[in-house]
Amino acid sequence: MQLDEAIKGRRSAKKFSSKKPDWRDVIECIDAARYAPRAGGHFTLKFIFVSDREKINKIAEAAQQEFISQAHYVVVAFSTPKITINSFGKRGEIYVRQQAGAAIQNFLLKAEEKKLSACWVGHLVDEQIKREFRIPDAALIEAVIPVGYEFEKTKPSKKTSIDGILYFDRFGKKRMRG
Numbered sequence: 001m002q003l004d005e006a007i008k009g010r011r012s013a014k015k016f017s018s019k020k021p022d023w024r025d026v027i028e029c030i031d032a033a034r035y036a037p038r039a040g041g042h043f044t045l046k047f048i049f050v051s052d053r054e055k056i057n058k059i060a061e062a063a064q065q066e067f068i069s070q071a072h073y074v075v076v077a078f079s080t081p082k083i084t085i086n087s088f089g090k091r092g093e094i095y096v097r098q099q100a101g102a103a104i105q106n107f108l109l110k111a112e113e114k115k116l117s118a119c120w121v122g123h124l125v126d127e128q129i130k131r132e133f134r135i136p137d138a139a140l141i142e143a144v145i146p147v148g149y150e151f152e153k154t155k156p157s158k159k160t161s162i163d164g165i166l167y168f169d170r171f172g173k174k175r176m177r178g
Contacts, residue, residue: 003109006109006112006113010108010109010111010112012118012119012120013117013118013119013146013148013150014067014119015067015070015150015151016067016070016071016072016117016146016148016149016150016151017148017149017150017151019148019149020072020148021072021073021114021116021147021148021149023049023051023073025114025116026049026073026075026111026116026147027049028110028114029075029107029108029110029111029114029116029118029147030047030049030075030107031110032106032107032109032110033045033047033077033103033104033106033107033110034103035106036099036102036103036105036106037098037099037102038099039084039087039088039092039095039096039098039099040084040087040088040095042083042084042087043099044079044080044081044083044084044096044099044100045077045078045079045099045100045103045142046077046078046079046080046139047075047076047077048075048076048078048133048135049073049075050073050074050075050076050133051072051073055074055132055133056068056069056071056073056074056146057069058128058132059074059076059124059129059132059144059146061128062124062125062128062129062132062144063121063123063124063125063144064123064124064125065121065123067119067146068119068121068144068146070146070148070151071146071147071148072147072148073146073147073148074144074145074146074147075107075144075145075147076129076133076135076141076143076144076145077100077103077104077107077141077142077143077144077145078129078135078139078140078141078142079096079097079099079100079139079140079142080136080138080139081093081096081138081139081140082138084096084099096140097140097142100140100142100143101142104120104142104143104145107145108120108145111147115149116147116148116149117147117148117149117150118145118146118147118148119145119146120143120145121143121144121145121146122142122143124141124144126141129141129144
């Protein structure tokens with residue numbers, strides 16, 4: 001699959017089939033996340049691969065999103081920001097979040113390439129996730145990502161037009177100088 005196909009084909013799955021993916025494919029998605037940009041060379045994102053049905057149900061509860069319980073696997077992504085904040089001060093908090101977003105996108109694109117379905121879930125009760133997985137208090141929960149095969153292909157969501165997001169040389173300027 002070409003990168004352009006993966007980018008344009010990726011969508012959030014909220015209905016998973018009973019077909020179980022090969023866990024090794026999910027590990028490859030996590031591996032792809034390691035190649036995201038990193039501030040100061042510090043990779044602060046960590047992953048917990050969850051296959052235990054009871055724990056997956058607890059994640060669905062913490063996220064208040066029942067569809068998560070249909071997934072065969074869920075990946076919990078969290079950052080440990082201390083080293084980046086020590087290196088860059090207050091801006092380090094921003095860098096940690098940027099790195100997490102880039103890494104999670106790499107994960108999702110690799111999942112698309114592998115013909116897996118996933119959904120980036122950020123709405124959750126952090127304390128419940130931290131308690132369940134013994135994640136340190138100082139960590140930042142970035143996402144939970146249910147992974148499986150989509151039960152039925154969802155319609156692609158309407159994409160934003162490039163005309164609505166692109167400016168030249170300053171905000172509001174819609175044309176490039178010839």
